[in-house]
Amino acid sequence: xxxxxxxxxxxxxxxxxxxxxxxxxxxxxxxxxxxxxxxxxxxxxxxxxxxxxxxxxxxxxxxxxxxxxxxxxxxxxxxxxxxxxxxxxxxxxxxxxxxxxxxxxxxxxxxxxxxxxxxxxxxxxxxxxxxxxxxxxxxxxxxxxxxxxxxxxxxxxxxxxxx
Amino acid sequence: xxxxxxxxxxxxxxxxxxxxxxxxxxxxxxxxxxxxxxxxxxxxxxxxxxxxxxxxxxxxxxxxxxxxxxxxxxxxxxxxxxxxxxxxxxxxxxxxxxxxxxxxxxxxxxxxxxxxxxxxxxxxxxxxxxxxxxxxxxxxxxxxxxxxxxxxxxxxxxxxxxxxxxxxxxxxxxxxxxxxxxxxxxxxxxxxxxxxxxxxxxxxxxxxxxxxxxxxxxxxxxxxxxxxxxxxxxxxxxxxxxxxxxxxxxxxxxxxxxxxxxxxxxxxxxxxxxxxxxxxxxxxxxxxxxxxxxxxxxxxxxxxxxxxxxxxxxxxxxxxxxxxxxxxxxxxxxxxxxxxxxxxxxxxxxxxxxxxxxxxxxxxxxxxxxxxxxxxxxxxxxxxxxxxxxxxxxxxxxxxxxxxxxxxxxxxxxxxxxxxxxxxxxxxxxxxxxxxxxxxxxxxxxxxxxxxxxxxxxxxxxxxxxxxxxxxxxxxxxxxxxxxxxxxxxxxxxxxxxxxxxxxx
Numbered sequence: 240x241x242x243x244x245x246x247x248x249x250x251x252x253x254x255x256x257x258x259x260x261x262x263x264x265x266x267x268x269x270x271x272x273x274x275x276x277x278x279x280x281x282x283x284x285x286x287x288x289x290x291x292x293x294x295x296x297x298x299x300x301x302x303x304x305x306x307x308x309x310x311x312x313x314x315x316x317x318x319x320x321x322x323x324x325x326x327x328x329x330x331x332x333x334x335x336x337x338x339x340x341x342x343x344x345x346x347x348x349x350x351x352x353x354x355x356x357x358x359x360x361x362x363x364x365x366x367x368x369x370x371x372x373x374x375x376x377x378x379x380x381x382x383x384x385x386x387x388x389x390x391x392x393x394x395x396x397x398x399x400x401x402x
Numbered sequence: 403x404x405x406x407x408x409x410x411x412x413x414x415x416x417x418x419x420x421x422x423x424x425x426x427x428x429x430x431x432x433x434x435x436x437x438x439x440x441x442x443x444x445x446x447x448x449x450x451x452x453x454x455x456x457x458x459x460x461x462x463x464x465x466x467x468x469x470x471x472x473x474x475x476x477x478x479x480x481x482x483x484x485x486x487x488x489x490x491x492x493x494x495x496x497x498x499x500x501x502x503x504x505x506x507x508x509x510x511x512x513x514x515x516x517x518x519x520x521x522x523x524x525x526x527x528x529x530x531x532x533x534x535x536x537x538x539x540x541x542x543x544x545x546x547x548x549x550x551x552x553x554x555x556x557x558x559x560x561x562x563x564x565x566x567x568x569x570x571x572x573x574x575x576x577x578x579x580x581x582x583x584x585x586x587x588x589x590x591x592x593x594x595x596x597x598x599x600x601x602x603x604x605x606x607x608x609x610x611x612x613x614x615x616x617x618x619x620x621x622x623x624x625x626x627x628x629x630x631x632x633x634x635x636x637x638x639x640x641x642x643x644x645x646x647x648x649x650x651x652x653x654x655x656x657x658x659x660x661x662x663x664x665x666x667x668x669x670x671x672x673x674x675x676x677x678x679x680x681x682x683x684x685x686x687x688x689x690x691x692x693x694x695x696x697x698x699x700x701x702x703x704x705x706x707x708x709x710x711x712x713x714x715x716x717x718x719x720x721x722x723x724x725x726x727x728x729x730x731x732x733x734x735x736x737x738x739x740x741x742x743x744x745x746x747x748x749x750x751x752x753x754x755x756x757x758x759x760x761x762x763x764x765x766x767x768x769x770x771x772x773x774x775x776x777x778x779x780x781x782x783x784x785x786x787x788x789x790x791x792x793x794x795x796x797x798x799x800x801x802x803x804x805x806x807x808x809x810x811x812x813x814x815x816x817x818x819x820x821x822x823x824x825x826x827x828x829x830x831x832x833x834x835x836x837x838x839x840x841x842x843x844x845x846x847x848x849x850x851x852x853x854x855x856x857x858x859x860x861x862x863x864x865x866x867x868x869x870x871x872x873x874x875x876x877x878x879x880x881x882x883x884x885x886x887x888x889x890x891x892x893x894x895x896x897x898x899x900x901x902x903x904x905x906x907x
Contacts, residue, residue: 254832262573269580272595283854284862287592290850291583294576301573308569317831324625325827328799329820332618335803336816344807351803352796358625359792371796378804388453388808 254317255309263302269295324358331355343393348375405532412759416767421461421760425768428465432472433775436492437480437783441798443473444731444840445616448609449801451738452809459742460757464764466735467718471523471765473731474674474711475772478515479783482508482703491674491710494682498695498702505698510644514652514700515707516776517644521653522660522708523769526715529664530722531762534751537723541748546856547867549724551876553849555883556670556728561838563883568891570834578842581606588851601814608737608844610806612730614819615836617802619826621795626827652704655685659708666709667716670728674710674717681709715765722746722758726845730837733844 273291331354338347352371353364361367372395379396382388392400415421435446447466454462477492482499495515502511544552561575562568584595585605596602644652662684663677685705686695695702720726725747727733739746744754751758776783806819826836853867860866868874 258573258832262577265577265580269583269595273583276592276594281858282861283857285854285857287587287590287594291580291594294579294583297572297576298580301569301576304569305573315833318627320626320831322626325622328618328622328625329824331799332803332816332820332823336813336820339807339811339816348800348803352800355621355625355796355799356792359795361790361792367792367796370793371800374797375800378800382453382804382808388455390804390807391811 252309252313255305255313259302259305259309262298262305266295266298266302269298271295327354327358331358339391341393343396344379344390345372345375345395346393348378349373405535408535408755408759409531409763411756412761412763413766415460415756415760416464416763420458421464421764422767424458424461424465425468425764426771428468429472429475429768429771429775431465432469432474433476433772433783434472434786435469436473436476436478437786438789438794439480439484441620442477442616442731443470444612444729444734444837445802446473447731447734447738448612448616449805451609451734451741452805454738455741459744460760462742463735463738463744463757464761464768466738467761467765468768470714470717470731470735471711471768472772472775474523474707474714475516475519475776476783477710478519478703478707479512479776479780480787482511482515483784484787491678491713492707493675494678494706495703497682498699501696501698502700502703507698507700510648510700511698511703512780513644513777514648514704516773516780518652518656518659518704518708519711519776520769520773521656522663522712523715523772524766525657525660526664526667526712527762527765527769530668530715530718530765531759533668533719534723534758534762537719538748538751541724544724544872546852546859547870547873548876549726550849550852550856550867551873551880552670552720552724552726553845553852555876555880556726556841556845557838557849558880558883559670560728560841561835563887566833568884568888570832571838574829574834574836574838575842578839579846581611581839582843582846583850588847589854599814601810601812605847606818606843607809607815608734608840609809610815610818611822611843612734612840613802613805614822615826615829615839616730617798618819618823619830619836621799622823622827623830624791624795626831648700651690651700654688655681655701655705656708658684658688659705660712662705663709663712664716667713667728668719669716670720670726674713674729677709677713677716678706681705718765722750722761723748725750725848727841730840733841736844 269291273288273295276286276288278286278288331351334354335347335351338350349368349372352374353367356367356371357364376395376399379390379392380400383390383392384400416425431446432443435441435443446469450466454465474491478495478499481492481496482503485496485500499511499515502508557575561571582605584602586593586603593603659681662681663674666677666680667674682702682705685701686692689695689699689701691699717729717732720728721732721736725736725745727736736746744750744757803816803819806815829836856866857864868877
């Protein structure tokens with residue numbers, strides 16, 4: 240569903256068609272996958288493959304409805320959006336995802352914290368990054384130590400909390 | 403034993419110091435998330451689910467319910483002082499409450515909201531206690547076809563009955579249902595749509611989806627708005643005490659709100675937000691001073707606030723007795739029960755009576771705690787609103803990822819968090835409701851299993867679905883709830899429905 244990013248908010252009619260295409264794609268995928276499951280309806284007459292086929296069918300119908308609405312009315316106009324904050328937060332999530340294993344929870348999450356703060360206007364990384372790392376370290380201590388939730392640690396965690 | 407005996411027994415459980423602690427943590431957290439804009443009870447329970455793996459089941463579930471109740475209390479504070487609803491069930495409170503705050507009457511507005519929530523919470527919890535055993539008896543004669551019919555009704559009311567467009571609601575629902583078929587089929591063990599990725603065999607975690615859609619999606623959406631939000635806080639001037647006139651104008655709306663909210667919550671007819679909208683409409687009609695509506699009528703705060711609390715209690719009726727979640731928060735609470743190996747439903751009252759009645763009794767105590775937290779301590783909560791948004795949302799996102807990392811620190815899970823978060827952003831942007839996706843994900847497999855069971859029993863005869871009056875009746879109501887709003891919208895009368903847009907709680 241990552242294809243959702245590709246739309247712009249300024250062409251409402253275009254948005255309806257893009258959403259319709261995504262729904263049709265998802266519906267087609269479900270039908271194809273549902274069909275490929277060997278039919279074992281048993282007593283019920285419907286088996287594992289039938290629910291995906293049904294849901295896929297309805298998604299195709301909804302795609303048609305979106306095309307229809309798009310031609311007739313267009314979708315409601317969408318207010319202008321700032322793309323930079325969105326990209327900053329997504330970048331923060333991606334950084335955390337990539338750096339979680341090599342650098343440990345606190346540094347990776349501190350980066351996410353700093354990116355999000357930047358997205359909301361606190362651009363000074365020299366302040367937000369240390370705050371984020373310190374905050375994540377406290378959370379690591381509480382959750383890993385007290386609540387027995389195992390979080391991936393890195394050198395910083397083993398330095399402070401031992402291993 | 404009668405309900406009364408069970409309740410007394412439950413009270414002994416609830417008065418256990420540890421359980422009291424859990425309840426207190428729950429209501430405090432609930433009030434906090436209710437006050438903070440951007441996070442609601444559904445998200446908070448989802449965030450806490452992984453944290454409670456190692457804790458006491460009864461205590462954890464009591465804590466979750468405390469969060470739900472607390473969220474309903476706390477939401478009013480933000481609505482009144484900030485004109486930004488703290489959670490979706492407080493949107494109408496903002497209409498009148500913020501006007502009152504601007505007129506310097508923020509104190510009485512907060513008081514009538516808190517006392518109204520207390521009255522409604524107390525009455526509705528008692529109603530839950532006395533109604534639940536009867537629903538359980540009824541549930542024992544329910545077979546798969548009746549459950550399937552009830553789930554169809556829940557699907558329709560969550561997605562299509564309210565909101566601006568049937569098409570958008572159904573789209574959200576079916577996206578949720580599509581995500582629900584990923585993983586191993588519970589009846590045959592057949593892997594579906596897993597594309598050879600082992601992490602997908604377990605299906606999509608409800609908590610991951612909920613956290614992504616509610617927390618990540620919301621943060622992205624708020625960050626992307628070009629026009630800044632009007633978030634001036636109106637300080638509470640003077641005392642929070644209500645005058646004699648405030649009391650006399652408030653008590654009837656409290657009771658009416660309770661009477662409207664509880665049944666709405668108890669029937670699969672939508673959540674607290676819908677109840678609060680209906681209550682607002684009722685108060686406007688009954689008011690002695692209808693001209694005050696829109697300029698700070700106290701009835702418009704008292705009624706909806708009572709209604710959303712009563713609805714929260716009502717939601718627990720189908721959840722506990724039938725195992726049927728009708729709101730996003732209830733859906734995630736169901737995941738909470740399942741995490742501890744408990745299956746809500748009629749059997750739960752037999753297998754774990756101390757837990758069920760302890761929970762109900764705890765809710766009565768939680769109400770009293772909440773009244774204390776929300777009246778004398780209200781000024782502390784207002785301080786929470788002073789947290790600058792960058793730090794607030796950075797913290798929310800850190801906690802959002804913490805839950806996922808704690809359960810399953812795999813890149814696949816975190817990627818899903820990111821993808822669903824972006825999806826949640828675009829859904830919000832284009833006005834697609836979020837709750838149906840979550841409800842579809844959790845109820846979808848249940849509905850499919852009940853349908854296939856019902857058809858197995860009847861050897862493939864589809865007429866079995868309408869062969870009893872109960873199931874036929876429920877399916878008919880579901881069909882009406884789907885078709886009537888479509889006709890209303892088609893004839894241009896959809897404005898009311900789009901106001902009653904169910905979102906989250």
